[in-house]
Amino acid sequence: MRVGPVGVLVRPRAGVAGLVVAVALLGVAGVAVFSGSLDIAPARVLAALAGDGTRVETLVVVDRRLARTLAAVLVGFALGCAGALTQSITRNPIASPDILGVTTGAGFFAVLLITHPALLPGGSAMLAAAAITGGLVTTGGILALSWRAGFDGLRLILVGISVNAIGMAGVSWLLLRTDIDQAAVAMRWLTGSLSGARMPDVLLLAPFVLAAGLACAYLARDLAALRLGRSVAPALGTAPGRTEALALLVAVVLASGATAVAGPVAFAAFVAPQAAMRLFGTAGPPPLAGGLTGALLILAADLTAQRLPAELPVGVVTAVVGAPFLLYLLHRHRRRTSV
Amino acid sequence: MSEPSPLHAAHVRAGYGARTVLDDLTLTVPAGRVTTIIGPNGCGKSTLLRVLARLMPPSSGHVTLHGDRLDALRPREVARRMAVLPQNPVAPEGMTVGELAARGRQPHQPWYRRWSGEDAQIARDAMRATGVLDLADVPLDELSGGQRQRAWIAMTLAQQADVLLLDEPTTHLDLAHAVEVMDLVVRLRDETGRTIVTVLHDLSLAARYSDHLVVMKDGALVAEGAPADVLTPELLGATFQLRAHVFPDPVDRLPTVVPARSPTIPVPGQP
Structure with missing residues (x-):
């Protein structure tokens, strides 16, 4: 595919x-914009989007x-993209943020701020x-x-899993020491929820995602070379x-930014790039396609979470989808290596 | 040797941590020839190839590629002039031969233009030259060892660099597949005039396919020259601690190495 001097090999x-x-x-x-718990006619939705709605409609x-x-x-794009990047550099599907x-x-750090608001004055921007x-x-x-004399993907994963456990213990410790109201706010946020997402969150995340998208386009060539191994890449x-x-760096900023807005949404960063890789037929987890798939995953999961009889946080839905996918991958991996 | 050497190492010293592997090594690679580095395990031949390939910086001394010092060239410029195939490369699961060959075009592509008609043509030519064009859509994991190695060489050809370094290209291949790869190496020299440097373990194979042999021991160069001049029982005894017969094969008169029988071990089948 060619547009002027820009050419990309896109397989059918x-x-x-x-x-x-x-x-x-x-x-x-x-569906998410035109329907909801409050019935608003499609024409009025369009009017509200165009800026001609009543105050309630606009709200x-x-x-x-x-x-x-x-x-x-x-959030979905950020998580999917971040997951594809960390999975790519470690060459390991387990290595999501x-x-x-x-x-x-x-x-x-976010829970620390929720439970000790006095640490940093300021609202959601400070949380981010x-x-x-x-x-x-x-x-x-x-x-x-x-x-140890260089970057090692597998060691990064092993250390990361340990640090993850320490972090979880730290979060539990913070929750135990705080009063019940703040603990409830923190708990809801920790499950991964978009119910409180407003325009400032969107404006906060949008520049990061845009910059990360450009960075991924720039990095795509080098990541493709890196998939051939750390010894082949320099030869190219x-x-x-x-x-x-x-x-x-891009992956960490994306994952942290998404976490700031929605909380730690379980499994999305792990599932989306792996699904995208199989869907798009690429040789490794693709950052941009992973982001696109992540966006679809989170949006669909959030819509599902909203429409359930009792509204659930989006993280519950992604966990329900993600956990079986992890089992499937492990199963397939074991079969392949045992043959 | 009339053409100037495209690749030259001058007083190179290199090692891992405190251990020095190469000590003050100087090597001139002849242009348009197949040069093979041989030597016992741990003699530093792969380290030498890594230093030549810019995969490892020498602690002192330097390597020049077409007259320019390697450490002064940008990595992509090096990749346009010299293609390198490391030992036992592993491709991601499901990658096809065509995709692998296409990767060789990377050093020539700016980040915003990742593919052009010219790239496609060059990648196809590379696959044709290595005899894997028919396999372009086949995943690498479904190929034989020899075919897979030829697909990797197609990637290095697509780089269109006139220097090609191959680190043990025949490891893990049976003799027929090893010959298939080395036939290709010699054909590339003849048809494209490339300067090729390889590391090989099999001495007879090295003698059969190389114009120039470089023998290493303990990080130093102990002999170099035409295979027939270099490969002698004395040299094999001194560098490999190997008692061997070296004789010209009956058809091509190329030096052939056969290990000598230890006097205490009887010949099989003879009482």
Whole structure:
């Protein structure tokens, strides 16, 4: 496919898959914006979107439904993309940000702020800053602990799993020491929920996702070379260390930002890139296609969570979908290696 | 040797941590020839190839590629001039031969233009040259060892670099597949004039397919030259601690190495 000087090799299968996922995403987004617990005629929804709605219509359609839809898309893209990046640089499908402890680190800092609001004055923007700081600090710690004469994907995963456990213990400790109201707020946030997502969250996450999307387009070439191994990549002119560092940084910022808005949504960063890889028929977890698939996954999961008899946090739905997928992957992996 | 050497190592010292593997090694690779590095395990031949390939920086000394110092060239520029195939490369599951060959175009592509008609043509030519064009849509994990190695070589050809380094390209291959790969190496030299450096374990194979043999021991170069001049029982005794007969084969008169029987062990089938 060529547009001016820009040319990308798009295989027919990936093109069709991209189209299907994009159309499905638009369809689900349409359902999310045009329907809800409050009945509003489609014409009035359009009017509200165009800015001609009544105050109530604007509040419901723009500030609630549209904001939540956009937040779901951005959070899903961020998680799917982050997962594809960490899975790519470690060459291991297990290595998503939630398993590496990045999300838990971001969550620990956020819960610290929820339970001790006096630490940092400010609203949700501060929560985001705390989460991103937590993600970066945790990743720095994991890297430092796993570093031994260089980057090693498997050691990163093992250290990450340990750090994740420590982070979870830290979160439990914070929850035990705080009063019940703040614990309830923190608990709901920790399950992963988009019910409180508003326009400021969207505006907060959008620049990160946009920048990350560009970074992924730039990194795609080097990540593809890295899939051939750390010894082949330099022979193709790719510096492995630089590529891994940049990909990890983008992944951590994306995962932490998404965590700041929606809380640690279980399994999404793990499932979306793996599903995208099979759907798009790519040689490894694709960052941009993973992001697109993640957006669809989170949006659909959130819509499902909203429409259940008792509204559940989106994290419960993704966990219900994600856990069996992990079992399926493990099963397939075991069969392949035992043959 | 009239053409200037495209690849030259000058007083190279390299090692891992405190252990020095290469000590003040100087090597000039002849242009348009197949040069093979041989030597006992641990002599530093793979380390030398890694230093030549810029996969490992020397602690002192330097390597020049077409007259330019390797450490002064950008990685992508190096990849346009020199293609490297490391030992036992592993491709991601499900990757096809065509996709692998296409990856060789990477050093020539800016990040915003990842594919062009010219790239497709060059990748196809590379696959045709290595005899894997018919397998373009087949995943690598379904190929034989020899076919897979030829697919990897197709990737290095698509780089269109005139220097090609192959680290033990015949490891884990049975003799027929090893010959298939080495036939290809010699054909590439003849048809494209590439300068090729390989590391091989099998001495007879090295003698049969190389123009220039480089013998290493304990991180130093102990002999180099035409196989018939270099491969002698004395050299094999001194560098490999191997008692061996070296004789020209009956058809091509190329040096052939056969280990000598230890006097205490009887010949099988003879009382």
